[in-house]
Amino acid sequence: MSATTETRPAPAAATSTDTLEGKRDLSICWWITVVFYGLFGVIFVPLTRLMPPPGPDMSTAQITEYFQGNRTGIQIGFVVLMVAIGGAAIAAGLIAYQMTLMSVSKIYAYSYITTLAVGALPGCLLGALAFLAAVFRADTDPEVLVLLYDVAFLTFVGSLGCFATNYLVFAVAVLQDRNGIFPRWLAYVAIWQIVTEVLAAPVFVFRSGPFAWNGVISFWEGTILFGIFLGALIRLSRTAIRRQPIEAVA
Amino acid sequence: MNISAQSISLWLAAVFGTVLVAAFVLFPGFLPPMSPEMSSGEVAEFYAENKTWIRTSMVVFDFCCVMLLPLFMVVVHHIKRMRTSTDVFAYCYLSAAASGATILAIANLFWLIAAFRPERNPELLVLLNDLAWITFTAPVGMIIAQNLCLALAVYLDQRPDPVFPKWVGHFNIATAVLTAPAACAAMFKSGPLAWDGLISFWLRLTLFAAYIAVMFFMLRRAMRHEALELQRAPELVPA
Numbered sequence: 001m002s003a004t005t006e007t008r009p010a011p012a013a014a015t016s017t018d019t020l021e022g023k024r025d026l027s028i029c030w031w032i033t034v035v036f037y038g039l040f041g042v043i044f045v046p047l048t049r050l051m052p053p054p055g056p057d058m059s060t061a062q063i064t065e066y067f068q069g070n071r072t073g074i075q076i077g078f079v080v081l082m083v084a085i086g087g088a089a090i091a092a093g094l095i096a097y098q099m100t101l102m103s104v105s106k107i108y109a110y111s112y113i114t115t116l117a118v119g120a121l122p123g124c125l126l127g128a129l130a131f132l133a134a135v136f137r138a139d140t141d142p143e144v145l146v147l148l149y150d151v152a153f154l155t156f157v158g159s160l161g162c163f164a165t166n167y168l169v170f171a172v173a174v175l176q177d178r179n180g181i182f183p184r185w186l187a188y189v190a191i192w193q194i195v196t197e198v199l200a201a202p203v204f205v206f207r208s209g210p211f212a213w214n215g216v217i218s219f220w221e222g223t224i225l226f227g228i229f230l231g232a233l234i235r236l237s238r239t240a241i242r243r244q245p246i247e248a249v250a
Numbered sequence: 251m252n253i254s255a256q257s258i259s260l261w262l263a264a265v266f267g268t269v270l271v272a273a274f275v276l277f278p279g280f281l282p283p284m285s286p287e288m289s290s291g292e293v294a295e296f297y298a299e300n301k302t303w304i305r306t307s308m309v310v311f312d313f314c315c316v317m318l319l320p321l322f323m324v325v326v327h328h329i330k331r332m333r334t335s336t337d338v339f340a341y342c343y344l345s346a347a348a349s350g351a352t353i354l355a356i357a358n359l360f361w362l363i364a365a366f367r368p369e370r371n372p373e374l375l376v377l378l379n380d381l382a383w384i385t386f387t388a389p390v391g392m393i394i395a396q397n398l399c400l401a402l403a404v405y406l407d408q409r410p411d412p413v414f415p416k417w418v419g420h421f422n423i424a425t426a427v428l429t430a431p432a433a434c435a436a437m438f439k440s441g442p443l444a445w446d447g448l449i450s451f452w453l454r455l456t457l458f459a460a461y462i463a464v465m466f467f468m469l470r471r472a473m474r475h476e477a478l479e480l481q482r483a484p485e486l487v488p489a
Contacts, residue, residue, distance in 0.1 A: 056366075105255035110323040114348040118316055122356045143371045147378070150363050158362065160309075161316035162355055165262075169320060172258060201309045204362045 018242050026241045029094040030234075036087025037230060039080065047077030048131060051223065053153055053214040056207040060142045063149050071135045078128040085125060092116040095233065098240050099170075102177035108169045115166035119159060127156035157203050157213040157222075164197040181240050182233075189229050196222045256327065256473045259320030260466055266317035267462050273310035274455075278303050279361075283446035286383070286439040293379050294372035297365055304365040311358040315351065318462065322347040325400060325465060328414070328472045332407040339403040343396055350392030357386035387445045388436040390429045393458070397426035413472050421464060425457050 020027050044051040049070050058066065067074070092113055099109040130152040134145050167190040174187035200218045202211035210216040274280055278300035288296070297304065322343070329340040360382035364375055404412070404419035434443040435450040442448040 105327065107255040107259055107320065107323045107327050110326055110344055111259065111320045114319050114323065114344060114351065115316055117348040118319075118352045118355050121352050122359055126356065126359075143374060146367070147363075147370070147374050150366055151359075154363050154366060155356075155359050158312065158359065159355060161313045162351075164313060165316045165319060168262075168317075172255075176255075197313070201313065204305050204309055204366060 020242055023241055023244075026094070026097070029090050029097075030238060030241060032087055033091040033094055033237075034234060036084060036091060037234070039084050039087070043077040043081050043084070047073045047080075048128075049073060050127070050131065050152070050156070051219075053157070053219060055214045056150070056153065056212055060146055063146050064142045067131075067134050067145055067149075068138075074131050074135050078132050081125075081128050085120060088116070088120050088124065094237060095170075098181050098237055099173050101179060101240075101244060102173055102181050103179045104173050104176045108173035111169040112166060112173075115162050115169065119162040119166065122155050123159035123162055124156070127152040130155070153213045154204065157200060157218060160197045160200060164194045167191065167193045167197070181244075182236055186229075186232055186236060189225070189232065193222075193225055193229060196225055254473070256324050256469070259324045260469055260473075263318050263321035263462060264466055266314040267459075267466075269310060269314050270318075271459070273307040273314070276303055276310075277307035277361075283451045284379070284383070285446050286380075286444050290372035290376045293376050294368070297368040297375055297379075301365045301368050304361060308358045308361045308365070312355070312362065315354045315358065319347060319351050321462065321465065321469070322396070324469050324473075325396075328469065328476075329400065329403045331472075331476065332403050332413045333409045334403055334406045339399040343399040343403075346392045346395035346399065350396065353385060353389045353392065357382055360385060383445045384436050387450050387454070388433050390432050390454070393461075394426045394429055397422040397429075397461075401426070411475070413475075414468055418464075418468055422461075425461055429454050429457055 054062075054066055096109040096113045099112055100106055102108075130148040134140065134148040134152075171187040171190040171194075174182045174190070175184060199211075200222055203213040203215075203218045206212040206215070208215075211218050213219060279296070284293075284296065326340045326344045326347075329343060330337050360378050364370075364378035364382065368375070401419040401422035404414045404416065404422070407413055428449075431443060432450040432454040435445040435447070438444040438447070438450075440447075443450050445451060
């Protein structure tokens with residue numbers, strides 16, 4: 001039915017190129033994506049030390065000490081994030097554009113864009129804002145610090161639906177696509193990530209162990225998988241950009 | 251796999267929408283809705299006693315509420331099929347849906363954070379509880395923008411066989427008008443406008459559920475008409 005109604009023709013072999021020439025726009029977006037996720041790693045791991053996360057079972061005194069000890073790193077890292085977060089939108093736009101080249105309805109690309117628009121706020125910025133508020137004043141009540149600590153980690157690790165929906169529409173689009181924009185195995189990795197989101201649901205219950213927000217399942221498995229997925233997505237979108245024909249150059 | 255993107259998107263909303271109704275029933279704070287006048291002691295007791303069901307039901311909300319977005323994207327597709335002078339309302343609708351879903355995705359996190367440490371200082375529990383209820387109830391502007399954009403598009407659709415019948419426009423206008431007063435939940439502690447009131451809670455949520463259900467059936471109808479149309483005139487397939 002509408003699988004055929006909203007179809008784009010496959011790029012004809014004759015017009016296909018294997019070059020980045022004439023695709024400066026896509027190339028720029030690709031490089032912004034690479035730089036953004038590079039910065040993302042630097043901000044979250046060595047600078048703010050939000051990853052790997054300290055546990056929910058830290059005492060009030062330990063949490064206070066954690067914020068005081070990391071104050072400079074948190075401020076530098078997340079102030080940079082306040083500017084850099086826009087890179088997430090550009091990364092989403094780049095992949096959504098690739099999805100519009102698939103032989104599938106644009107509805108998937110719309111869903112991809114909107115679910116990531118949701119994810120950027122509770123799934124990334126809210127946690128950073130809670131950290132910034134926690135270190136803004138030196139004399140904040142320790143109980144309030146624990147609250148901000150919970151807000152940061154539970155929103156960062158516990159925003160499930162936006163990313164699950166995003167992986168789902170991406171996976172279905174890749175599996176239905178007949179233009180071969182992305183390989184099918186990338187869809188299976190995305191589906192595995194949906195499972196990972198489900199496995200992260202217990203972070204709202206456990207304060208230690210594999211299902212806590214710093215646990216082997218909820219944090220390490222999910223983060224490593226996300227790293228693999230992201231690396232593959234970036235690498236494969238480079239290939240996709242090289243292969244696709246130049247659209248109308250006015 | 252020949253199931254269309256529209257079918258998949260609509261069934262996602264139907265399945266997860268049903269799950270959301272179940273989560274609504276399971277949340278101990280909805281039947282009946284918690285009063286904004288509860289004392290800090292009562293709020294602390296509520297979280298201590300009901301933490302398991304609060305967590306279970308709100309994790310389900312967390313996971314499922316964004317699954318409604320693909321249905322809204324099917325609406326975007328059909329607004330683009332209408333014969334109006336431009337596609338502008340489709341993109342306005344898309345943008346409002348993204349922000350509206352963000353609000354929903356944040357509200358349930360406040361309930362989950364409150365239930366994570368029920369032994370927290372009761373004053374902070376009240377703060378989280380207020381943030382959850384106010385975020386969940388008051389920011390109605392995005393769904394109102396969706397309703398109005400869709401209604402305007404329906405009214406301006408010049409097709410001889412309109413994508414949606416005119417009553418869908420009226421229904422969306424009515425939904426927008428009746429949803430708007432819920433914004434006042436941010437300032438009333440009792441009465442029909444409070445977050446547990448007849449207007450801000452029962453009417454608003456019933457309308458939202460009805461909106462999803464009505465759009466589900468109207469979109470299926472529009473999808474079938476689109477398929478028939480393309481069978482008759484395949485050269486009209488947009489590139």
